[in-house]
Amino acid sequence: MKAGADMKTPGKTLCVFVLLTITKVTRTVGFHRVSATVGNSPVLTCPSTSNLTMVTWKISPKVGGPCTLGYRADQNKTDRTNCSDSMNWKFRPDRDPALKIRQVGLAHEGNYTCEAVATEGNFHRTYHLTVLVPPRLTLYCDDHGNPVCEAAAGKPAAQISWVLESNSTPKEEGHDNGTVTVLSKFTARGTNMTNTTCVVSHPAGNQRESIACRPSKNGFILNVSIILCFLSIITFMAVIYYFKLRSDRLCHKTKPPEASPAHSPQDDTMEVEPYTTYVQKENVIYNSVSDLTVGQNLPQGLSSAT
Template identity: 80%
Template sequence: MKAGTEMKIAGKTVCVFVMLTIIKVMRTVGNEKVSVTVGNSSVLTCSPKSNITMVTWKISPKVGGPCTLSYRADQNKTNRTNCSDSVDWKFRPDRDPSLEIRQVEIAHEGNYTCEVVATEGNFHKMYQLTVLVPPRLTLYCDDNGIPVCKAAVGKPAAQILWVLEGISTPKEEGHDNGTVTVLSNFTAYSTNTTNTTCIVSHPAGNQSSSIACRPPKNSFFRDVLIILGFLSIITFMAVVYYFKLHRDRLCHKPKPPETAPTHSPQDDTMEVEPYTTYVQKENIIYNSVSDLTVGQNLPQGLSPAT
């Protein structure tokens, strides 16, 4: 029992010693952010140690597959896997394991890790490579005489500033390769401004340009035509409204009130006279009939008096 307990203690001691040794041997130099302008060259250093046994560069770009460069001192041999010709050792890896990237492109952006195995221990260092693309500055006047500043295909997006005080309206347009185009229109507060300066701020470097914009020659006539057209529309609408209003009034004009017909006394006399004549005739006829009837009803030997 005692021997078994001692073996367990010895095993734990060895494990702790091994762990401490690994922690001491495995050293991480650290992570470092590196920015490089597109088209330039970049050198990523790795801790140069004496008695190097093996060096390995592991590259993980944002676009495309991983790349590996390795060197073994015991075989004095280098090996590369899926790496382009622009990525290679700067010098002999047994003397300086630095990595060189020639003619940096956007596709080279990513993580680069160097691992070194030497008699002093194992070391590794990682770089985060960012590729900068300086924008192309263009300053011009649009059709209305307004200055326009354009920072085309920059990475990251540029910032456009104007020297004079005014109103600017920047717009961004992203592209598939990660670049951004920024467009800014500028209107100065002062109408006496003749010269305008645009400043493009970018990590790859600042740029500036100046221009004098003036309204086009035909702007006055164009403004006059616009005003006349607007007035014509208002006049036409007013005339239409006027005729419509008066037409509605004519259609709904009230009728005059009906008045009772007037009769003159002469008309009453003319209406009464025919009635009087008619009555007289009726009386004559009635008297004649009455006389005839009386005569017929008299006794014999009597005759109606004449």
């Protein structure tokens, strides 16, 4: 058991020595996020060390394929593979292996890794480059006399605010190249301020601009036209109603009374004829009876004349 314990101690010591050696030979110096404004010329540095024997920049841009820049001290030679002229050494790689990007643009966004080999060991440093695009500020008055602030084609999207509080909600429109246009309309009411100030906040720099808007004449004319049209319609309907009411009253006054049914003399004759017939019949019957009575009362041997 004691011999086994003695064997483990040299093994642990060897492992620690190997780990320390590896740490000394290869050192990774973090992951860095950097940003640069479009059009500027940022510089990316390698880990500071002396006695460099070889330096390599490995670049993976957002647009295009990967490229490399290399330097070998033993041959005092540099080489480049698929890198554009905008990416090059800052000065001399034997003195300063930093990388300079001239006139940086959106296409340069991506990862940049420096691998340096020196007598002290190997060193790595990686950058993630983000390009900032300041928006174009435009402030104008719309057709109704309201101030409108536009922050066009910014990256990232700009923040718009007004010196006076406004209840407007900014509208964003994205573009294919990653930029964003933001539009905000000043809609505060009940203010007597003649000048309105728009403030655009952006990582590439803040901007502000003021404007004085007046109610548009076109808008005033349009409103007056709408009111006049509405009044004309009401007046026209009132005139129609007035004449209709007057017409109804005139028709009511001039309406002739209902005529009674015409009385025909023939109707009177028709009404009298039954009575006349009845009287005639009565007279006939009366005469017959009278004749019979007279005949009965006559002396015997006398007969009534027929």
